[in-house]
Amino acid sequence: xxxxxxxxxxxxxxxxxxxxxxxxxxxxxxxxxxxxxxxxxxxxxxxxxxxxxxxxxxxxxxxxxxxxxxxxxxxxxxxxxxxxxxxxxxxxxxxxxxxxxxxxxxxxxxxxxxxxxxxxxxxxxxxxxxxxxxxxxxxxxxxxxxxxxxxxxxxxxxxxxxxxxxxxxxxxxxxxxxxxxxxxxxxxxxxxxxxxxxxxxxxxxxxxxxxxxxxxxxxxxxxxxxxxxxxxxxxxxxxxxxxxxxxxxxxxxxxxxxxxxxxxxxxxxxxxxxxxxxxxxxxxxxxxxxxxxxxxxxxxxxxxxxxxxxxxxxxxxxxxxxxxxxxxxxxxxxxxxxxxxxxxxxxxxxxxxxxxxxxxxxxxxxxxxxxxxxxxxxxxxxxxxxxxxxxxxxxxxxxxxxxxxxxxxxxxxxxxxxxxxxxxxxxxxxxxxxxxxxxxxxxxxxxxxxxxxxxxxxxxxxxxxxxxxxxxxxxxxxxxxxxxxxxxxxxxxxxxxxxxxxxxxxxxxxxxxxxxxxxxxxxxxxxxxxxxxxxxxxxxxxxxxxxxxxxxxxxxxxxxxxxxxxxxxxxxxxxxxxxxxxxxxxxxxxxxxxxxxxxxxxxxxxxxxxxxxxxxxxxxxxxxxxxxxxxxxxxxxxxxxxxxxxxxxxxxxxxxxxxxxxxx
Numbered sequence: 001x002x003x004x005x006x007x008x009x010x011x012x013x014x015x016x017x018x019x020x021x022x023x024x025x026x027x028x029x030x031x032x033x034x035x036x037x038x039x040x041x042x043x044x045x046x047x048x049x050x051x052x053x054x055x056x057x058x059x060x061x062x063x064x065x066x067x068x069x070x071x072x073x074x075x076x077x078x079x080x081x082x083x084x085x086x087x088x089x090x091x092x093x094x095x096x097x098x099x100x101x102x103x104x105x106x107x108x109x110x111x112x113x114x115x116x117x118x119x120x121x122x123x124x125x126x127x128x129x130x131x132x133x134x135x136x137x138x139x140x141x142x143x144x145x146x147x148x149x150x151x152x153x154x155x156x157x158x159x160x161x162x163x164x165x166x167x168x169x170x171x172x173x174x175x176x177x178x179x180x181x182x183x184x185x186x187x188x189x190x191x192x193x194x195x196x197x198x199x200x201x202x203x204x205x206x207x208x209x210x211x212x213x214x215x216x217x218x219x220x221x222x223x224x225x226x227x228x229x230x231x232x233x234x235x236x237x238x239x240x241x242x243x244x245x246x247x248x249x250x251x252x253x254x255x256x257x258x259x260x261x262x263x264x265x266x267x268x269x270x271x272x273x274x275x276x277x278x279x280x281x282x283x284x285x286x287x288x289x290x291x292x293x294x295x296x297x298x299x300x301x302x303x304x305x306x307x308x309x310x311x312x313x314x315x316x317x318x319x320x321x322x323x324x325x326x327x328x329x330x331x332x333x334x335x336x337x338x339x340x341x342x343x344x345x346x347x348x349x350x351x352x353x354x355x356x357x358x359x360x361x362x363x364x365x366x367x368x369x370x371x372x373x374x375x376x377x378x379x380x381x382x383x384x385x386x387x388x389x390x391x392x393x394x395x396x397x398x399x400x401x402x403x404x405x406x407x408x409x410x411x412x413x414x415x416x417x418x419x420x421x422x423x424x425x426x427x428x429x430x431x432x433x434x435x436x437x438x439x440x441x442x443x444x445x446x447x448x449x450x451x452x453x454x455x456x457x458x459x460x461x462x463x464x465x466x467x468x469x470x471x472x473x474x475x476x477x478x479x480x481x482x483x484x485x486x487x488x489x490x491x492x493x494x495x496x497x498x499x500x501x502x503x504x505x506x507x508x509x510x511x512x513x514x515x516x517x518x519x520x521x522x523x524x525x526x527x528x529x530x531x532x533x534x535x536x537x538x539x540x541x542x543x544x545x546x547x548x549x550x551x552x553x554x555x556x557x558x559x560x561x562x563x564x565x566x567x568x569x570x571x572x573x574x575x576x577x578x579x580x581x582x583x584x585x586x587x588x589x590x591x592x593x594x595x596x597x598x599x600x601x602x603x604x605x606x607x608x609x610x611x612x613x614x615x616x617x618x619x620x621x622x623x624x625x626x627x628x629x630x631x632x633x634x635x636x637x638x639x640x641x642x643x644x645x646x647x648x649x650x651x652x653x654x655x656x657x658x659x660x661x662x663x664x
Contacts, residue, residue, distance in 0.1 A: 009448055009455035010080035011397045012048040016057060020067035023078045026087060034075040034112035040139050040146075041114070042070060045079045045088055045106040048397035049246075049259035049309035051318050052122045053105040058316070059125040066129060073136040074109075081106075082308055082401055083448050083457055086508045089519035095119035097156040109135050114516045115150030154516050167503065168562025170555070170579040172215075178569035178576055179211055179220055185570065190252050191227035193570055197257070199247040200231060202267035203524050203573030209274050210580035210611035221278070228275055231268075232287045235352070235359035238322070239345060240385040242290030243298065244268050246312075246526075254352055255359055258319045258394070259312035262299055263527045265291055266407035273415045277607065282367040285419070292415050292424050295408060298396075300427075303452035304434040305400030306408050314394045321391050323357035324384075325349075332387040333380060341380050399450045402439045402459055403527065405431055406466030413473040417606050417615075425477060432474040435467055436486055444493060461507045464494045465533025472540040476616050479596060481624015487541050494534050495553060503556030505531045522564055528574035531557055535578045543588045543614045546626050546646055558582065581612020585644035587662065591617040592631040592651075593638035601638050604655040608662040 004024055005017040016023055024030035026043075034041045044061075046053035060066045070076050081088035081104060088106070094116040096102045102121065107128075109118040123131060138146050168174065182204060185193045192198050205224045212221040231237055234253025236245050244264050245256030272288035275281060299306040314320035324347050330338030341347070344366075347358040366377050409431045416425030438454050439446050445459030445467060459467075468490040475483035497509035500520060507519040507530045524532050535554045542551035558579055565572040565579060587610050593599040596617035605615045616627040631641055631651075639651040640658045652658050 005078065008080075009399060009450045009453070010048070010083045011395075011399060011450075012046060012053075012080040012082075013078055015048060016061060016078050019057070019061045020064050020071075021061050021076050022067075022071045023076050026077055026079050026084060030075055030077050031112055031114060037075065039074055039112075040117075040135060041110045041112060042074045042076045043079060043087075043091060043106075043108040043110055043116075044076065045081050045091060045108070046104045047080055047082050047309070048395070049261065049311045050104050051257065051259070051312040052103075054313055054316070056105050056122050056128075060123070060128050063125065066125065066132075069129065069132045073132065073139075075112075082397075083399065083455065085447075085460055085462070086512070086515060086519050089507060089521050090515050090517050091116060091119065093517075093519070093521075094153050094156070095121070097153060111147060111150050115147070115154050116516070117146050117150040117153060119153075166563060167556075167559040168566065169559045170562055170565075170582055172583060174562060174566050175211060175576060175579060175583070176215075177566045178572075179208065179217065181567075181569050182208065182223065183219055186223050186227075187251065188226075191223075191230035192251075192253070196251040197247050197249050198251055198253065199526070200236070200244055200264055200268055201227065201570070201573065202264065202271050203528065203577065204570060205271045205573075206267070206274070207569070207573050207576040207580060209271070209278060210577050210584075213278060213611045214580055214584050224271070224275055225279070225281070228272060228281075228284060228287070232272075232283055233362040235361045237287070238294070239360040239362055240381050240388060241294060241298070242287070243294035244291070254361055256319075257312055258322060260294075260298075260310040261526075262295070262306050262308055262401070262404045263407055265295055265299075266404065266411045267527075269295070269408075269411040270414055273411070273418055277418050283365075286367055288415060289419065289421070292412060292421065295412070296423060296427055301398050301400060301451075303449075304438070305431065305449065306405050307396050307398040308401050308404060309397045311394040311396070315392045319353060319357075319359070321388060321394055323351075323353045323359055325351070325357055329384070332384060337376070337380055337383075340376075341384070344377070344380075399448050399455075400434070400439075402435060402445055402447050402463040403466040403533070405435055406463070406468075406470035407527070409435070409470035410466075410473045413470075413477045417477060428470075428477060429474055432470055432483065435470070439463075439467070440486070440490075443489065445490065458509065458512055461494065461498050461505055461530025462527060462533045464490050464498070465530055465535070465537050466528070468494075468537035469533065469540060472537060472544055472614070475544060475625075476614060479616060479618035479622055479625055479628075481622075484541070484544055484624065484626075487537065488545065488547075491534070491537060491541055491550060498530070498534070499553075503553075503560040505534055505557060522561060523568075523571040524574045525571065531561060532572070532574035532578060535561075535575065536581075539578055539581055539586065539612065540614055543586050544616065544627060548646075554578070555582065578612070584611045584613070586610065586612035586614060588627055588643040588646070588648075589613055589615045589662075590627040590631055590641045590643070591615070591638060592620045592628065592633055592641070593617055594619060594633075595638075599638050600655055601640050601653075601658060604658050605640060605662075608659045610662055613662075 005013045098119045110116045208220040236248045236256045269291045276284040326342045345360040346363045352358040412424040412428040447457045448455040468487040471483040471487035538554035561575040602617040620631045622628045
């Protein structure tokens with residue numbers, strides 16, 4: 001029975017271990033059982049922090065009557081989309097092809113060979129019961145029609161793979177077109193792009209920051225500044241503890257869907273850190289510091305690595321931990337500070353959320369306020385956070401996902417280098433060590449681990465890309481050649497086992513489990529696509545190593561993404577950000593110095609670096625660091641070497657000279 005899920009790596013699967021449904025994990029054995037019984041398969045896909053997944057579980061999967069119908073007529077398979085993104089991608093494409101939309105929980109009915117013939121998302125209990133009856137009847141009485149439907153869906157899924165348009169080489173006009181499109185879609189009132197629900201557009205913001213750095217575009221920078229400010233003051237940002245929720249249900253960033261995902265916060269940490277680097281914005285620096293602190297405080301797992309998410313629900317109630325009434329504020333803060341906080345955080349008697357409760361938003365600019373006001377605000381935040389800690393807390397999905405931890409490593413490395421944060425620097429190195437020592441098994445990546453034990457699912461392309469990029473970042477942070485070697489090994493696996501004709505990439509390896517279609521999603525959505533992630537790593541690795549074949553592979557893959565960048569930039573943000581780096585060079589900056597931590601030239605190299613530049617500092621000819629090969633001190637002192645396309649300018653020895661060289 002359901003004890004098949006008890007020993008699963010996934011906390012999401014374990015949440016269903018006590019259901020009366022006779023769940024199977026995704027396996028050949030489950031489909032063999034469907035063939036033996038001659039029944040269709042129900043594939044239910046979700047993740048641990050998903051609110052509507054919990055709702056459907058409570059309404060249907062915990063219900064004895066529904067479970068009896070499922071057990072009698074189907075083989076039921078439960079899938080964690082975060083653990084098996086390949087399975088999720090194939091059936092999400094099918095769901096979108098059949099219904100025009102997708103989401104989680106995803107509910108798929110399939111033949112025993114895995115071919116989907118009916119797809120949907122959340123179904124209320126009574127609707128789901130009727131659906132089970134209809135599907136079972138169709139399987140018995142209209143089998144040929146059902147199977148033909150499955151064939152048609154599989155053909156549609158296969159046809160959608162590797163899409164993205166004809167090869168279009170990256171160029172400055174192409175990226176200008178992408179910015180123009182984003183400008184038209186920008187919400188000039190509330191920031192972001194489009195209407196409700198509104199997701200943090202982190203990858204588009206990274207692209208726009210790099211575009212501004214390369215071109216000086218004030219429009220690009222203003223879209224980033226406005227969006228970052230609106231998000232940081234909204235309810236999507238945790239005004240007490242830091243960290244961003246997955247999305248806002250409205251267009252104003254007021255009411256979040258309360259789950260906090262590692263990948264969102266890693267990418268947003270990069271955005272706010274880079275925005276502060278380019279503008280000196282005080283709010284951006286505060287949010288970057290608080291987001292880094294959130295990652296290390298709330299997502300660090302005892303066995304190493306960062307947990308995937310905090311749940312949207314607390315004790316079965318969405319947002320229970322986070323919402324407030326004016327009376328609750330006064331109880332915690334007293335008669336003076338309570339009403340003051342209610343005004344500052346826009347907590348009203350009517351409420352902005354449910355049941356007269358409000359999500360905290362920052363109603364006015366506080367970062368540049370009078371110092372006494374800032375001190376009062378900080379004191380109020382601390383007392384409210386302490387009181388909130390006494391409430392029930394959301395559950396944590398503590399599985400460690402390779403790609404998402406890779407994103408966090410890169411973000412923490414950037415934050416540590418640019419702000420001087422020792423905790424961020426140390427965490428980046430430690431997390432990279434966890435990925436190298438635990439997730440890298442016999443030269444191949446595993447996607448997940450939990451409680452120190454690595455799981456069985458193989459790494460997908462985004463894992464190889466994000467982890468390789470992270471290893472490149474840690475190589476720059478430490479000057480240790482081990483990390484560059486590991487990045488190269490991962491990229492060699494990707495080029496050997498994931499490459500597709502025409503410069504594309506599949507999301508799964510050529511020796512991975514065969515699904516009804518081989519996924520190859522070209523779009524950047526919640527996370528970078530595998531193709532975008534591998535391009536980022538290839539560009540950085542080529543610049544750091546001087547090995548041009550990796551750059552050639554990146555250029556071909558970016559050309560395959562070119563029409564997507566130009567036509568639909570909201571779904572190609574990471575690819576566009578990488579493209580900006582290729583137009584800039586990227587610059588390769590080597591600083592020969594005996595004191596890489598405190599040398600002003602090193603600080604200036606990071607502060608003035610161009611889009612996607614790589615920076616390495618250390619002793620001349622430091623082993624394992626190709627960018628320092630052949631470098632030398634100048635008159636016994638530090639010297640910076642700025643190269644582009646493996647062609648170098650003369651060394652400079654002062655900060656103004658280096659800044660001028662990188663500005664030219």
